[in-house]
Amino acid sequence: MKTAHQIAIDVQSGAGSAESELERTLGVIAARNEELNVFLHVDEDGARSAAASIDARVAKGENVGPLAGVPIAIKDNMCQRGIPTTCSSRILEGWRPPYSATVIDRLLAAGAVPVGKTNLDEFAMGSSTETSAFGATRNPLDPTRVPGGSSGGSAAAVAADMTSIAVGSDTGGSIRQPAALCGLVGMKPSYGLVSRYGLIAFASSLDQIGPFAKNVMDAAILLEAIAGHDPMDSTSLPEPPPSLVAHVNDGVAGKRIALVRELVDGADPDVVASVERAVEALKDAGATIVELSIPEFRLGLSAYYLIAPAEASSNLARYDGVRYGLRVDADDVAAMNEATRTAGFGAEVKRRIMLGTYALSAGYYDAYYGQALKVRTQMIEAFKRAYLDVDLLIGATTPSVAFEFGSKTSDPMAMYLSDVFTIPTNLAGDAAVSVPFGSGEADLPVGVQLLGPGRSEAQLFAAARVLEIAEGRS
Amino acid sequence: MTSPLRREDVAHVAKLARLSLSDAELDQFTLQLGQILEHANDMSSLDLEGVIPTAHPFGLINVVRDDVVRPSLDRDEVLAMAPDAEDGRFAVPRIMGEAP
Amino acid sequence: MTLPGEWEMVVGLEVHTELKTATKMFCGCANQFGSEPNTNICPVCLGLPGSLPVLNERAVELAMAIGVALHCRIASSTFHRKNYFYPDMPKDFQITQYDLPINSGGYLDLPDGSHVSIERAHLEEDTGKSTHLGGTGRIHGADRSLVDYNRSGVPLVEIVSAPDIRSSAHARAYAAELRGILIATGASDGRMEEGSMRIDANVSVRKPNAPFGTRCEIKNLNSLRSLHRAIDYEALRQIDVIEDGGTIRQETRHWDEIFGETSTMRTKEEAEDYRYFREPDLVDLDPNQAWQDRVRNGLPPMPAERRQKLTARLSEPSQAQLEAVEVVIDLGLENFVNAAIDAGVEPALAVARAANELAAGIEMTPNLAPEAFSATVLMEQGGALSATQSKTVLGELLASGGDPKSIAKAKGFEQLSSDSLGSTVAELIEQNPDEWARYREGDEKLAQFFIGQVMKLTKGQANGKAVIAELQARR
Structure with missing residues (x-):
């Protein structure tokens, strides 16, 4: 399976073509989608015409963009006309x-070929893709297990070699957790780095779009293509997109990285062991490692599950059944709203x-929501204090490797606990990346999480790349 | 914030959210939401007097756009996605009360 | 109207004004009244999944202009979501300002010298509009409704007064003065009939110096007349209830224009739980001093100042003239009046022609140059045009512009030169010696006889005043 980077080089140079890459992708989807339930919709016609137009532009000598002819999977909470x-x-x-x-427009402008929409937990509310109204997605690494969630479909598309890259969204870990469970690189960028315009909102102050890829370089190329200010999103960071690809091999020499106790406490021993090995690898690459406790992290889950x-x-x-989507008829408009929402939404x-x-x-506002907003302030301050002393933080992405279907569906609190390590980053609006490192139970991949302050994506990719190299995946 | 969640609270919230719950769902939600709120009680032990609540991760201010007209959507396309439309407008069953 | 007994009413008004921007509050759709239904809509104002609001800079500036004109403090503010389900609200929440409004703590001085405090003037978005089908076409008894979202997301400023108003006439005067200010700032066109200014009234009654009574809120008063009537009705209703031994329930009431009465919409117990919280899709608004100063310095003079200036040009104005001044200020016609006065027209005549003829054709005033107005009224004053002819010429100028002299000529208002008028008068004196003799002896009624004769001979082309001047010259 070629990387996105290689596909783009081949398409642009004429050594390959967007059409052949797309046909390969469509072939894998045809072979595996029924089993894995990754794509809810495959836009064969649209993708074929996009690929043909890219090939035509290459033939005319145009520079098509950094994702020239790269098929990409889109989480089905992003609007595509x-x-x-x-x-x-x-x-x-x-x-x-x-x-x-906006992210779709940016992908098209970068030469990517969106092939279809991937499954997710309903409205991105879940950590396993099991709350999808259209059936769960299976983990390509072990179809008896979940791919994680909520961006489980996008993660599975890459893990199953359907596409080399995918976009997901991360509100409390919805990119990093499935990336960990599917053995991928997945980044939750700083809040405001990628436009949310057209991303169907779950929790507006926490949602952020980010990349899935098999390796750090592809993730960096993808994020660089979709990042940057968008006047359609008032919360979009005002600066031009950061330079990421150029810094992927910057390494970690001289960096101070803290292993955070709260980001490994309670994790399975295999997971903890992987994190400890990752710490050694970073140390070997020239980083200084310290240990840190950030007790505020323990409150993240409570604050998150109110905010x-x-x-x-x-x-x-x-x-509400008025303008689009489902309507269940009733005598008056309020009853219609209620019947529609009752029939249209799932339990989660x-x-x-x-x-x-x-x-x-x-x-109840003051006791719950108001208090949660104050905890959020404390979380942000705790991160800031930590970053006075160190450059990055490290811990586990998830407490365990991919779990089996149904193992947490009856107990919401157990499911929510699988986000415990990823939530603090969303509350702070910071960036974090999950990178596969080592394996655990049933030889399934473990994700190690690197966390940084806002706008630290380049540093995070560089550190993740060090771990990738240490694992022999260059 | 330690008061236990009552079944009638859940029923009231369902009404606010325009959801109708069966008796079984009411029971289940009362239990589950109660557990989640109980977990949230770990925040109640904190003295957060004087802490400024954060609603936004970053402190951007004054994000505005110019007052310049941009193209609107095509009405036919928009009404085509409506469950019911009539006479260029979205049709709904009777409205029982004035807007608040 | 005076209330019975010693009762006094206490009124606070919430005035919603649509802002005169080119586009809506949070998207680039046209802010335009009267478009075909659902033609000014986009993902944002239709609340489509994934859409996000971006604040209109002009709306902010107009809100600040209102704040400056009302002597408010302009401060850092935030946006909140007010959550409730209603079909004309596409997101099922309204973006509004809650605990931190852009403007707070101002006042408005009325022409009668009274002072009404302004608690706040905040930004929010308007809703769409429903039409009710079946039944009587009103909301009650209809079997379905149709929704048009053209108005959805139009920027509004809600101006909340303190409960400083003490009568329906006072309320009306406040609303009228506020309307003048909104028009003067350029924030609004003040067209109540198009719904661009809508009023809710909080009404309670009390005995003098007693604490405030329980208030009721009357929604959606769409004219100054409704405001006046609804407040009077409501105050009397409350007095009746109390005098019959009852108590007033805090509630929201609906004004029925046809039946002339208010009725319960919602009691306090039924009040919605709006679950206000900060709008996470918008950032704080914190206009710095430079931005505020730019708005302040760009503001034209407000009605009170303009009224004072124009009144000063009239010597000992009558009540009717003061009312005419009011119309001129309300409609912003001072440029015409001032130009005419500067050109030598008597101030009273200039004000009268503007308050009547120009006011009647107000929507056509863009066709009329102040110089043309001055020239026409000056011709009238000089006797070259009769009053009727002057009005006709002004009507023509409003309808299609042009040059007053050419219009007068084309209309056949051929000016009778004083020579030809003089010879006509001389001829008539010769032909009517008896009448002339009586006139010379002081019977002024005979002047009308001669004017009538002149008019007959000239087919109405002559000016009455000029005829009298000719007669007097020969007396």
Whole structure:
């Protein structure tokens, strides 16, 4: 399987073609999608015409872009004009957005070929892809296990060699956790680095789009292509996109990296062992390692499971049966809203809407939502204090390797706990990357997480690259 | 924030959120939401008096756009995605009360 | 209207004004009244999944202009979501300002010298519009509704007064003065009939110096007349309830323009739980001093100052003239009046022609140059045109512009030169010696006889005043 980097070089040089790359991708999808349930929609016609146009442009001598002819999988919570966009929910089934997300426009401008929309937990609420209304996605590394979530489909697309890269979104770990469980590089960029315009909101102050890839270089190329200021998103960082690819091989010599106790406590021994080996590898590459405890991290889960549902309860109010998507008829408009929402949302989405509505409601706001916002402040300050002393943090991405289907679905709290290591980064708006390092139970991959302050993507990729090399994946 | 979640609280919240829950779902949600809120009680032990709440990760201010007209969507395309439309508008069943 | 007994009413007004921007509050769709339904809509104002709001700079500046004009403090502010389900609100929440509004703590001085405090003037977005089908076409009894989102996301400023208003006339005067200010700042066109200015009134009653009574909020008053009537009705209703031994429930009431009464919409217990929280898709608004100063320095004079200036040009103005000044200020016609006065027109005549003829054709005033107005009224004053002819010429100028002299000529208002008028008058004196004698002896009624004769001979082309001047010259 070629890397995205290699595909783009081949397509641009004429050694390969966008059309042949696409046909290979469509072939794998045809062979494996039924088993794995990765793509909810494959846009064969659109992708073929995009690939043909790229080949034509190459033939005319045009420079097509850094992702020339690279097939890419899109998480199905990003709007693509005319292409069914469901968020894996019955409530949006059949809806075709009349506009495209900024990230789609940027991908097309970089020469990428979007091939289809991938499965996710309904409205990105979940950690296993099991809450999708259209069935769970299977982990290509072990089809009896989950690929993680919520961007499980995008992770599985890359893990199954359907595409070399994919985009996902990360609200509490939804890129990093499936990346870890599927043996991929996955980054949650700094809040505001990638435009959210056209990303269907789960929790607006936490959501961020980011890349999946088999290796660091591809992830860096992809992120560089989609990052940068967008006037359509008021929370978009004002500066031009950072230079990432150029710094992938910067290494970690002279960097100070802290192993955070709260980011390994409670993890399976195999996972802890991988993190400890990663620490050694970084040390060997010239980094100074310190140990640190950041007790505020323990409160992240509580704050997150109030803030995210509160925002979600408001973001998901618009699915009311009036303008688009599902409508279940009833006598009056309020009854129609209720019937539509009751039929259209799955149990996990309802649970979070209920939780968020409660946390914001009169009499409870201060105790729950208000308190959570203050904890968020403390989390941010704790990170800032840590970064006064060190450049990056390290820990596990998830407490365990990929788990089996159904093992956590009956107990929401158990499922939520699988996000415990990834949530602090989202609350702070910072960046973090999960990189595969070592393996655990059933020889499944373990993800090591590197965390940095806002706008530290280049440093994070460089550190992740050191681990990649240490694992012999160059 | 230690008061236990009651079934009628859950029913009230469902009404606010325009969701209808069966008796079994009410019971289940009361239990599950109660557990999550109980977990959240670990925050109640903290003295956060005077801490400024954070609603945004970064402190950007004054993000504005110029007052320049941009093309609107095509009405037919928009109404085609509506569950019901009539006379160039979105059609809904009767509205029972005035807007608040 | 005076209230019975010793009752006093206490009124606070919430005035919603649509801002006169080119585009909506958070997207680039046209902010335009009267477009075909659902033609000014995009992913943002339609609340499509994935869309995000971006604040209109002009809306912020107009809100600040309102704040400056109302002597408010302009401060760092935030946006919140007000959550409730309603079909004309595409996101099922409204973006508004909550605990930190852009403008707070101002006041408005009325022409009668009274002072009304302004608590806040904050930014928010408007909703779409529903049409009710079946039944009587009103919301109650309809069997379905149709929604148009053209108005969804139009920028609004809500101006909340303190409960400083003490009568329906006072409320009306406040609303009228505020409307003048909104128009003067350029923030609004003040067209209540198009819904670009809508008023909610909080009304309670009390005995003098007693604490405030329980208030009721009357929603959506769409004219100054409705405001006046609804407040009077509501105050009397509350007095009746209290005098019958009842108590007032805090509630929201609906004004029915046809039946002339208010009725319960929602009691306090039924009030929505709006679950306000910070709008995470927008950042803080913190206008720095330079930005505020730019807005402040760009503001034209407000109505009170303009009214004072124009009134000063009239010597001992009558009540009717003061009212005419009011119309001129309201409609922003001072440039015409001032140009005419500067050109030598008597101030009272200039004000009268502007307050009547120009006001009647206000939407056509762009066709009329102030010089043309001055020239026409000057011709009238000099006797070259009769009052009727002057009005006709002004009507023509408003309709299609042009040169007053050419219009007068084309209309056949051929100016009678004083020579030809003089010879006509001389001829008539010769033909009517008895009438002339009586006139010379002081019977002024005979002047009308001669004017009538002149008019007959000249087919109405002559000017009455000029005829009298000719007669007097020969007396």
